[in-house]
Amino acid sequence: MTRPRRDEYAIALDEAQASEPIARRELLKLMGAALGLAGLAACTRAPDQAIVPYVVQPPEVTPGRPRFYATATTLDGYATGVLVESHEGRPTKVEGNPEHPVSRGASSVFDQASVLGLYDPSRARSNKARGSVASWIEVRSALTAGPWTGRRGRGLHVLLAPTSSPTTREQLRELRARWPEAQIHFHSATPRTNVWEGSRLVFGRVLEPLLDLTRADVIVALDSDFLAAGPGHLRLAREHAGMRTPRGAKSEMNRLYAFEPGYTATGASADHRLAVRAHDVQAIAAALLEAVGAPASLGPALSRLRERASAYDRFVQAVARDLTSHRGRSVVIAGDAQPPVVHALAHALNAALGNLGATVSLVASPILDAGGASHDLGVLTRALEGGTVDTLVVLGTNAVYTAPADVPLRALIGRARQSAYLGLYEDETSEACTFTIAAAHELESWGDALAEDGTETIVQPLIAPLFDGRTPIDVLALLADRPAGTSYDLVRARFAKERAAGRDAASFEALWNRALMRGVVDGTAFAAEAAPPSWTRLSDALATTRIPPADALEIVFPIDPRVHDGRFSNNAWLLELPSPITKLTWTNAATLAPETAAEHGLVTGDEIELRFLGRAVRAPVMVVPGHAPRSVALSLGWGRRGSEELARGLGTSAYALRARSSLVMGTGLEIAKTGARHDLPITQQHHDLHGRDDDILRHATRADLGASKERWRKRAPHAKRSLTLYHVEPGPAPHQWGMGIDLSICTGCASCVVACQAENNVPTVGADGVRMGRHMHWLRIDSYFVGDANAPDVALQPMLCQHCEMAPCEYVCPTNATVHSTDGLNQMVYNRCVGTRFCSNNCPYKVRRFNWFDYHGDESKTEQLVHNPDVTVRALGVME
């Protein structure tokens, strides 16, 4: 759809260049006229760009009416089904697909922000060879030629991001058949190898636990943020919420225990949380298993391991009692960051509690292993060092940036004769490679992917590639020497072969269309595998498990909740998305506990040097109550050095500290204050309620639910005041809008924040804007630390316009720009606003926002495409 328009521009340009040069006199005349017209034009604020009429209207499109298409987004290979809203061929908003088992109508922050990534002007716009623009034919012919073609593929190495695509699976099979000596590797900054190895220890093969929280009354999270991260978190959050909505005093709620080093959404939602070092979680798991009743063969190893947990014995014993009284109705979840033994111990706990087959089923991993290809860079590194790599093709993983610091991939890639990188951006990896191939965004691609439970979704494009990008399927087809075919043909052919064998053309077409339309291929979920546990391997593993030193400072490298592993670090919506608990934006920081900070004389904003395994980086400190003592966390994904305009130079790269031996955590960190200070861009500066709990965050226990209404009313603050000026409360209109947010199930995942940004064309203001207190989010999530200062609870409170019946913002507006609708909504008439900002002053929730500058003024044509045409793009100087 964009092509004809582009052609029109091209023609217009050609004509302009071909026209006669303008004579001096003519020029003066034109300038005079232009000045005069400019004077006239200054009277109105009409845009001065050329507009193109919607001349050819596709039959199925009604201008002004959005259409929704089902597709899937993937993160580290796992798919989430989504519906994408499209306005006249322009995707603007992503929603969850209610029919998809993982999404169930929900979507993550990354899904929500993906439309902004699509229209990112920093994206790679052309293929490049050694830094200069190259044609696809040039790149293609260079890549498919080389000595490896005559040596059955020896010397060809392909490095992929983890993927679940069935088409890719077929392609890799073909590639290996065509070039048996070619080598395939996978790389991810955050591989799930711990999960797979943990399963191997117990079941002897790779299986992934599939949780069913609808039957779990007691949940124990061992350093697992299952509510806000990981392949199934949307489904799990939904199931968890279902168990926390009591309908009366009699009905039950589930109970969530969390052990974790730093505060996560899961920890904030937990009923009981224990802040422990990441290294001590294995001891807790061992102690729990021993208390619950371990298989005899594990006994001695466990008592050695659990030593470190003795300090938390009371807590652990209480959890164990709760678990044993909920056999078959509980679940223990190990976090991806924890080593394989912890996953194995979690399996053992679930087995001992009778949860296997009840709340936990075991399924195959949807992630391809391509004949046992390596998921770390070891094999590739050795090959590069040995000089046996002729052609290296990197598909969609920014390996140079995300590689551990002791793998000098940037230099090693140079040892290959030629290398190519398929990426969305010209980033660190493309810098190191001979060729850069502009990648197509997921919303521009044909493909397929599996969800954590195996459900298959066909990925369909919403728009033709904006910058002529290619997909991994395109490149693999090229390497496999397959006769020219588009990725659409390949995906369709694979689908036909596997799902529609023996069908006639018409019934295939119906099946294919149904799959596209629903976003789910029926009957593709994995069957649960029967896998009897065996404890011999685990007991061997436990016996050799190293017990980390007790006093050493540990470093943890968590996945960043905003930019993930760094792939989203050029997305302004995500950069400006406040971190769930700390509300930090536009950078990362070394988070640590108040005790640790006091020990080293640090306060939030101090810069420290982190020294770990002989390497050092500098980062600002953020002191977070509720963080585990003697633990420092530095999230991944920052300190980018690619050509991404926004990402470059923000924050500190944790990859510079990571070693192969300590991918997610390590002990022996040393920190030293440098004396420098950072003014951190934080959206919420006060996390203390100042004793206002009764008014702002009232809470009650489940027992209170049965109490009389009178008792509730007494707790309401206005009951204290008997005098009122308002004798007549406004009565309900015939139709009245209402919206409730259940604070007891909100996890603070912030998808709603990004969704609001996408839906309402909310601009971002940058780090300096946040420092000045000018962030524009209509919807924010306030977090407060409540209770014991040493082990505080986190209270989360989404805050947005409350649409007050007698809105304080309305009566103070001098121009009637904010008014009440008949159905009870508090409306803002942007074009009537003169910007006195009185409404903001008078808003007790402080949710009003002001356009301090012309935030949309310098948007490029590409960036403008993301706007929702149904919502006004606000001008300079108006409130919103």
Add this chain to the structure above:
Amino acid sequence: MTAAALPDMRVLADGSTYAELTDELLGKVLQPPRWMKPALLVTFAGTLVLFAAITYTVVTGIGVWGNNIPVAWAFAITNFVWWIGIGHAGTFISAFLLLLEQRWRTSINRFAEGMTLFAVMQAGLFPLLHMGRPWFFYWLAPYPSTMKVWPQFRSALTWDVVAVSTYFIVSFLFWYLGLVPDLAAMRDRAKERWRRRVYGVFALGWYGSTRSWGRWRIAYGLLGGIATPLVVSVHSIVSSDFATSLLPGWHSAIFPPYFVAGAIFSGFAMVVTLIVPARRLYRLERVITARHLDNMAKMLLVTGWIVTYSYIVETWAAWQSGDEYERYTQLWMRPFGPYAWLCWLVIVCNCVAPQLLWFQRVRTSPVALWVVSIAVQIGMWSERFVLIVTSESRDFLPSSWRMYRPTVVDAALLFGTCSFFLFLFLLFLRFVPFIPISELKELKHDLAKEENHG
């Protein structure tokens, strides 16, 4: 103490004839002093800073100020309230004291009225500038729009527009009407033809007949009557910008009287600040006597106490209300919060410094009085800042609390309006008879009559 040490407390310490008095006072305008030119240049340069800052703000957006959410109003509104308050003393002197037949007002009333006018002009800039889209300022006025959209009459900002514009118009008319006979005198004394023409036009054909004088007195008295309630109403309405909101520290019923007292307080301080140097430089000690200084100092003392009393009532009411937000703002945030130093500065400048005025030696010493008046100016500006910014920066939800820090542009606007004000004031001194000559002669006449009878 000997009689000689006592200051001369006469209203007019002058023994010259009417003609000599006229000559002398007009001479001050017709032969400007030598410092006038450089002073005009310096203040003009400052005025350019103001207009540069205004242009930058309007072109770029309010973002060039330090304002944020929650502190959506800060310097601009502080400056507005401060300047409009300063204007009040002028009206108070010229109208209130006229009705009360206070003779001592005569020598200083035009001076004070000029100050009012120029202060209101500065004040008027800020409500315009602080708008996000100042080019639509007229939407606040109830003009007959073809779309039948009216301003929102419940908003205090709409009342503000009416109050301030009424105030400006009435002040201007009052000032101008008083000026007419003196402009005629200027016309009659001027040597150049063009000067006669110009002053002639502005004198509106005044020829000083008994009938004219009779009409003039009636009109002047009437305008005085109209202007007097404005002294009370304008700042009452300005105070409702805050009092009608629900912010802790703003939502208070004491605001109207408290603001009016504060306005007269700061206005008298400004009169003193201006008149003390002018009196010295123009050698006006015979016309503006120690009696005037003494009286104005007493006004400062009285209004200072009203302001102090208001602080006490405000604080007490906050405690007595039992409202925890109100208590937090008044009893903790202001005296001990991050802006506490400013709050204590306010107490020192507005409550402590005026206590010096209990001593007559301070009241009649131009230097000491001038120092106190400067303290009051600073104190009153800071008071408005504390009132506005502390309430906003910490209101109900701690999650949105945030500090405000001014930018260079904020400072440039404050500095710029001070320069512009002084520039206009110097122009006034340069071109207009700033001591009301005719009224002064009348006063002289009355005093002489009293003496004869006495």
